[in-house]
Amino acid sequence: MLLTDQQVNPHKWVENYADYLYAYAITRIRDEEMARDLVQETFLAALERVDKFEGKSSERTWLTAILKNKIIDTYRKKSQGIVDNDIEKAEREQQDFFEEDGHWSPHRRPSAFGVDEHDPLHNKEFNRVLQQCMQKLPALWLAVFTMKHLDDEPTDAICTELKVSSANFWVIIHRTKLNLRACLQKNWI
């Protein structure tokens, strides 16, 4: 294999990017084994098309783009199967956030987090709870949420890639936050 292009050096990939790519994957798919596999698949797929690397972006950006597509594939697969149950359950839970007339249900009404709001960003424990709460979300919701809030993907791109309608997109965004917020309040003492 010709590896004359100085911008690509697969011999150094693992050393330079494995941790980064793994961290990227694990935060988005919450499954260690799957995240590892995806990192491997990313490197192997990249090797196959190493001659197509044009050097327009950095090596890392290029590898991340390949990984990202693989992650979206797993979202798609997941959202076709078991997730339906997840979503139904979460929808049932969320129905009782509000009364018929749109008022907060008395027992679901937000109250202040027991955390100093000026310094929560440095609060490890709070971050841990946040992570756990994110893991509890249905896979499709987590996918929508991370693609929007972490990756700043355009809304229509998310809808196309995950095959959700625009109306459903907004419903998911709304419900995800209601659930996440409620989970934080419940688990944060």
Added chain:
Amino acid sequence: MSELKKIQYNCRKATFLIEKRMIDKITFREAIELRIHLAGCSVCKLFDQQSQLINKMVRQLFAPANATGIKLDDTYKQQLHDRIEEEINKS
């Protein structure tokens, strides 16, 4: 019920608009409605603050620079490296 009353009392819609506003534009009318609602609803005002805080924290938590605590184990990395070398030599 008047239109004004409807939004004044509808926390479901207000929280929906709060979320939408953080991502996209809401219409002028929606913005006015939301402002009216928030002026009279301290619970949704709190929701708004907490929701923004959550977004900020999520970003911070998963920002690349901060994810450095997460690492692949070395054995797996070695295997991965060997596998790549093997593929390179194959072709």
